Amino acid sequence: MSETATSNASQVPAVEGWFTLDQNPHLIGSQCPSCETYVFPPRESACPNPACDSDELKPTPFSRFGTVWSYAENRYAPPLPYRAAEPFEPYALVAVQLEKEGIIVLGQAPKGILATDLKVGMRMQLETDVLYREDDVDYMIYVWAPAVQDEVVGGAK
């Protein structure tokens, strides 16, 4: 979806195990097999529900679609360890509410989607984009983009 994604660079996730890198990417969260609550970012142990003593959490795909809870737009390059492109281009961050999971997840918007393109309540879908490139490897990150696809009824919402 970005211009760099079409080059010959290979793609690896910038963080392991948080999202898939396929055609219909989705976040990978955790779910407690005992109380069924959800967790993001994913982890293997310690259910956060104080009423549950489960020490096992299982990976689970999260809904690909959600609605905007809020958003912001960075006009200045964040400090390290963010690897800002030079020259720096403003980018938006979006907090998206996932209905089934009852969770709000913060992510970047794809390059080129800015605050003026967003609104609280807007429908979004998960995509991936290049976070930074190093030694011909694209380090990929999940991003929230305005929804263009219809949800597949009965599919992984």
Place this chain on the structure above:
Amino acid sequence: MSDRDLVVLGVGMHPWGKWGRDFTEYGMVAARAALKDAGIEWKDVQYVAGADTIRNGYPGFIAGATFAQKMGWTGARVSSSYAACASGAMSLQTARASILAGFCDVAMVIGADTTPKGFFAPVGGGDRKNDPDWLRFHLLGATNPVYFALFARRRMDLYGATAEDFAQVKVKNSLHGLNNPNARFRKESAIEDVLNSPVVSDPLRLLDICATSDGAAAMIVTSRAFAEKHLGSLKGVPRIKAVSTSTPTYPQTILELPDFATDSSAVVMPPARGFKDSICWDAYEEAGVGPEDLSMAEVYDLSTALELDWYEHLGLCAPGEAEGLLRSGATTIGGRIPVNPSGGLSCFGEAIPAQAIAQVCELVWQLRGQAGDRQIENAKLGITANQGLFGHGSSVIVGI
């Protein structure tokens, strides 16, 4: 006076600024000012509750001992607390617990900081892929102002708040702090000044966001018995009536610094009171008072828009009504419930471990009638509200 009240015998500050000197230098100035204000000597202090700074190496992590040594070892007991922006209140709570438990009568609460320029970045070097604070910078570039902006944007999209409303908070606070000798920024701001300042994290502009500052604040708190012996009468002497350092209750459903995601509300119902509401209401309940009893509030205006959020968390108005309350003039000195009479973070910038203590210092000066041209008439009861990352927050109620 309740048996659980703590007497504030003295307060002191080193002015806020940006000099980059050793943080203990600032702390010493504040400590000596508080001792002088209390009319006691250093050797009378039995307990030193330090608020930590994590950006100044080992001495910062053991602030209680650092200041005890700097003032000259006297055998006093020490504690060092870190609770992000609530560190100062956490230190006060530690001193309070020690006094109310009868372990000591006289404690110094102290915090000082020297801060780097620009955005706060994660503390410590190297790749730390298990540290959410490191990851939010690395993966998202989610600086602190990004989180402030998320809250500001919600006010705009849900309640119709405008950039002018946010700017009006800055205008008000800059007037309040104009002649505060401890404030770093003492300059009037007009709406246009704010609107003409560059956007940092949309929708927030440079003048909407608080700076990072050097500074120090200290206070001497004592048992009622000690204060009565020392002063004779406690009439008109400010007392700590509540200290709340509540953490969230699962599920925390508001996206807060430095998190990637909220807790899940899929199977556990959210609590009746959200995190920041509970910080304030726990203090009200402890003091046995309510918002209608307040003369003033010092709140954490990390951004102008966050000050408006606090109006609602404190119960000064209903959700969505903060802009109206601001516009009515109620939160300006002279109004029904002045907020940030000191000038707030807007005029101070943030010196993390000192800030929650500085909020209490302002209440004390107001309650004693020593606040100069920012004095609130007939001030009887005040509250502070503050929030830091990783589930920290505090609220302190002081009254006479």
